[in-house]
Amino acid sequence: MLGSFLEGLLSGSILAGTPLLYATLGEVMDERAGIVNLGLEGVMLMGAVAGFTTTVRTGNAVAGVFAAALAGALFNLIFGFLVISRQANQLASGLALMFCGVGLSALVGASSIGSRIKGLDEIAIPLLSDLPLVGPILFRYDILVYLAIPISILVWWTLFYTRWGLSLRAVGENPIAAFAAGKNPYRLQYQALFIAGILGGIAGAHLSLALAKTWAEWMTAGRGFVAVALVIFSKWHPLRAIAGALLFGGAISLQLQMQARGVPVSPFLLDMLPYLLSLAVLAIWGGARRHSAPGSLGRVFRGTE
Amino acid sequence: MEKRKANIRLTFLGVLAVFILVAIFTLAGIAAAQPKLKVGILHIGSVADAGYNQAHAEGVQIMKKNLPGVEVIEVENVPEGADAERVMENMIKQGAKLIIPASFGYLDPALKVAKKYPDVKFEHPGGYKLAPNLGTYWASTPEAFYLMGIAAGKTTKTNKLGYVVALPISFFLANVNAFHLGVQSVNPKAETRVVFTGTFLDPGKEATATNALLDQGIDAIGVIVDSPITVVQAAEKRGAYSVGYHYIGAQKFAPKGWISGVAFTWGELYTRFAKQVMDGTWKSESLLGDLSSDYLAIAPFGPAVPPEAIGLIKTRKQEFTSGKLNVFQGPIKDNKGVERVKSGEVFPMTNLGKMDWLVEGVMGQAK
Numbered sequence: 001m002l003g004s005f006l007e008g009l010l011s012g013s014i015l016a017g018t019p020l021l022y023a024t025l026g027e028v029m030d031e032r033a034g035i036v037n038l039g040l041e042g043v044m045l046m047g048a049v050a051g052f053t054t055t056v057r058t059g060n061a062v063a064g065v066f067a068a069a070l071a072g073a074l075f076n077l078i079f080g081f082l083v084i085s086r087q088a089n090q091l092a093s094g095l096a097l098m099f100c101g102v103g104l105s106a107l108v109g110a111s112s113i114g115s116r117i118k119g120l121d122e123i124a125i126p127l128l129s130d131l132p133l134v135g136p137i138l139f140r141y142d143i144l145v146y147l148a149i150p151i152s153i154l155v156w157w158t159l160f161y162t163r164w165g166l167s168l169r170a171v172g173e174n175p176i177a178a179f180a181a182g183k184n185p186y187r188l189q190y191q192a193l194f195i196a197g198i199l200g201g202i203a204g205a206h207l208s209l210a211l212a213k214t215w216a217e218w219m220t221a222g223r224g225f226v227a228v229a230l231v232i233f234s235k236w237h238p239l240r241a242i243a244g245a246l247l248f249g250g251a252i253s254l255q256l257q258m259q260a261r262g263v264p265v266s267p268f269l270l271d272m273l274p275y276l277l278s279l280a281v282l283a284i285w286g287g288a289r290r291h292s293a294p295g296s297l298g299r300v301f302r303g304t305e
Numbered sequence: 306m307e308k309r310k311a312n313i314r315l316t317f318l319g320v321l322a323v324f325i326l327v328a329i330f331t332l333a334g335i336a337a338a339q340p341k342l343k344v345g346i347l348h349i350g351s352v353a354d355a356g357y358n359q360a361h362a363e364g365v366q367i368m369k370k371n372l373p374g375v376e377v378i379e380v381e382n383v384p385e386g387a388d389a390e391r392v393m394e395n396m397i398k399q400g401a402k403l404i405i406p407a408s409f410g411y412l413d414p415a416l417k418v419a420k421k422y423p424d425v426k427f428e429h430p431g432g433y434k435l436a437p438n439l440g441t442y443w444a445s446t447p448e449a450f451y452l453m454g455i456a457a458g459k460t461t462k463t464n465k466l467g468y469v470v471a472l473p474i475s476f477f478l479a480n481v482n483a484f485h486l487g488v489q490s491v492n493p494k495a496e497t498r499v500v501f502t503g504t505f506l507d508p509g510k511e512a513t514a515t516n517a518l519l520d521q522g523i524d525a526i527g528v529i530v531d532s533p534i535t536v537v538q539a540a541e542k543r544g545a546y547s548v549g550y551h552y553i554g555a556q557k558f559a560p561k562g563w564i565s566g567v568a569f570t571w572g573e574l575y576t577r578f579a580k581q582v583m584d585g586t587w588k589s590e591s592l593l594g595d596l597s598s599d600y601l602a603i604a605p606f607g608p609a610v611p612p613e614a615i616g617l618i619k620t621r622k623q624e625f626t627s628g629k630l631n632v633f634q635g636p637i638k639d640n641k642g643v644e645r646v647k648s649g650e651v652f653p654m655t656n657l658g659k660m661d662w663l664v665e666g667v668m669g670q671a672k
Contacts, residue, residue, distance in 0.1 A: 004521075015512075015513065015516070016509065019509070110351065116557065211508075212508030214534045214538065217382060219507070221507040221510070256500055256502075259670075260520070267473060267503070
């Protein structure tokens with residue numbers, strides 16, 4: 001009984017947490033370059049709709065994932081043009097991008113609503129998936145779930161163990177110093193936004209191609225904003241983002257599991273659970289003991305003259 | 306020189322005459338082609354959602370087919386509030402004489418616009434207010450849900466059934482209660498579990514909720530959210546049965562596991578509304594249909610439903626429409642053990658708005 005509960009909870013957490021993890025990684029990338037992107041919700045929606053419509057047209061969900069990544073990246077570059085080249089306010093531009101994404105994705109997806117797709121195939125890893133207990137929980141998912149943690153590690157390694165990552169973090173901390181050291185902050189920020197867009201697009205694709213296998217207007221339902229909060233929660237660190245996404249996905253899954261098991265608690269209260277849990281963790285964990293936000297987060301680099 | 310001027314003048318007059326003639330013929334043409342009635346309909350979501358909105362949209366399509374002279378202005382994704390008012394006024398400016406604001410939340414905007422344009426008629430679904438030029442229509446669904454319960458109770462193999470519901474609103478609770486009473490009437494051992502997602506549209510959460518129910522060994526699952534696609538598909542994928550709501554054609558999302566569904570078929574009703582507006586017999590009234598109406602239907606049964614269940618459903622339907630059988634016939638206890646309907650009494654259908662409890666055998670929290 002308890003075993004089946006944990007099994008359901010864990011697989012539910014992994015599935016609900018995966019789109020959050022990709023989105024959080026994208027936002028970490030944005031913010032490490034010094035850019036707050038409140039438009040992530042819009043980027044995810046563009047990814048979700050591009051992935052779904054492409055899958056409907058081609059019948060190939062993997063093609064859908066690539067289309068989602070590309071759509072997310074291009075859409076995030078629009079944001080880049082506003083905040084990097086036009087030096088517009090990041091918060092205002094981000095919100096504008098979000099609403100633009102909501103509308104544009106609804107327009108693009110209108111003809112695909114109600115279409116049936118097979119979605120991303122589940123891949124059972126031979127031998128491992130037949131293990132008792134953990135087998136079906138850990139080794140029977142779609143490809144994006146398996147790739148989520150390797151990609152988190154890749155993002156972490158890129159940010160902290162490559163020259164490019166060092167330069168990018170330097171831009172996020174102090175673009176003037178990075179500029180003085182011979183780096184081009186604009187180019188690095190564009191590159192970071194491109195990668196972040198890919199990740200945000202994939203986050204949307206997981207929602208429309210694997211989790212729900214359908215497209216509906218504004219189907220992200222606020223997950224883009226949750227990811228922005230998860231970045232703070234994970235202190236701008238890609239590996240801690242894994243824990244954050246799993247925890248939040250777990251809280252969503254837990255409250256639905258509790259209802260399905262008939263736990264006598266008000267559904268309204270249970271619906272608050274993910275947010276209560278976040279508050280509790282923040283209260284226990286506390287604020288940053290060491291300054292962890294990128295130093296120039298949200299500031300516009302206007303050159304050095 | 307003089308001659309040339311005269312020529313120009315003549316040409317000018319000629320061109321003018323042609324223009325006037327063309328204008329007259331065009332206007333006459335427009336007048337001749339003018340539709341007998343323009344109907345405006347507002348949707349809260351997309352008309353291809355295989356759910357609430359598609360049911361209304363197909364109703365309008367059938368009306369158009371029945372009455373070729375009627376022209377339709379259809380707008381999707383209209384937010385409730387000031388936007389809805391603007392869209393309705395715009396439709397009226399385009400000549401609409403009948404407006405169908407097809408969402409519960411359009412009621413107040415519609416009342417405002419109705420007051421401003423007394424010669425335009427409004428028909429609002431599921432509302433509780435009337436105006437001289439605003440009527441309301443809906444169908445009482447518990448009886449239909451009871452029949453779904455019979456089908457699901459006869460089809461389930463694990464004797465565990467589930468419902469994914471948007472919010473614990475009284476009418477939804479009544480539907481789930483009726484469903485379970487139907488289940489119980491054929492399968493007393495069975496239990497029904499309810500999960501509320503807290504929203505009418507979040508496919509990701511609906512998928513997670515469906516999986517959570519299926520993890521509990523549930524093998525038949527119903528859905529009350531705007532679009533049944535996610536839940537019905539997720540159930541099908543894991544080999545479970547499903548019961549739909551709103552739209553009659555949702556079976557294509559679960560060809561194997563589909564049991565049936567409670568569906569609204571608004572076509573003939575909308576045709577009557579349009580006819581009444583055209584011949585001036587339209588009255589503002591509160592219309593509440595039931596299984597005997599032509600706008601509440603049972604969707605076609607899926608292959609898994611045993612034939613004896615289908616026969617029984619026909620009998621029960623007859624008993625409901627003839628008044629021999631009542632869904633909420635006492636004694637009924639709620640799932641906390643409190644007696645809600647005394648033996649020999651019937652919970653009145655007009656009181657459904659006050660139902661804030663779940664019947665015994667349903668696992669879930671009503672508030």
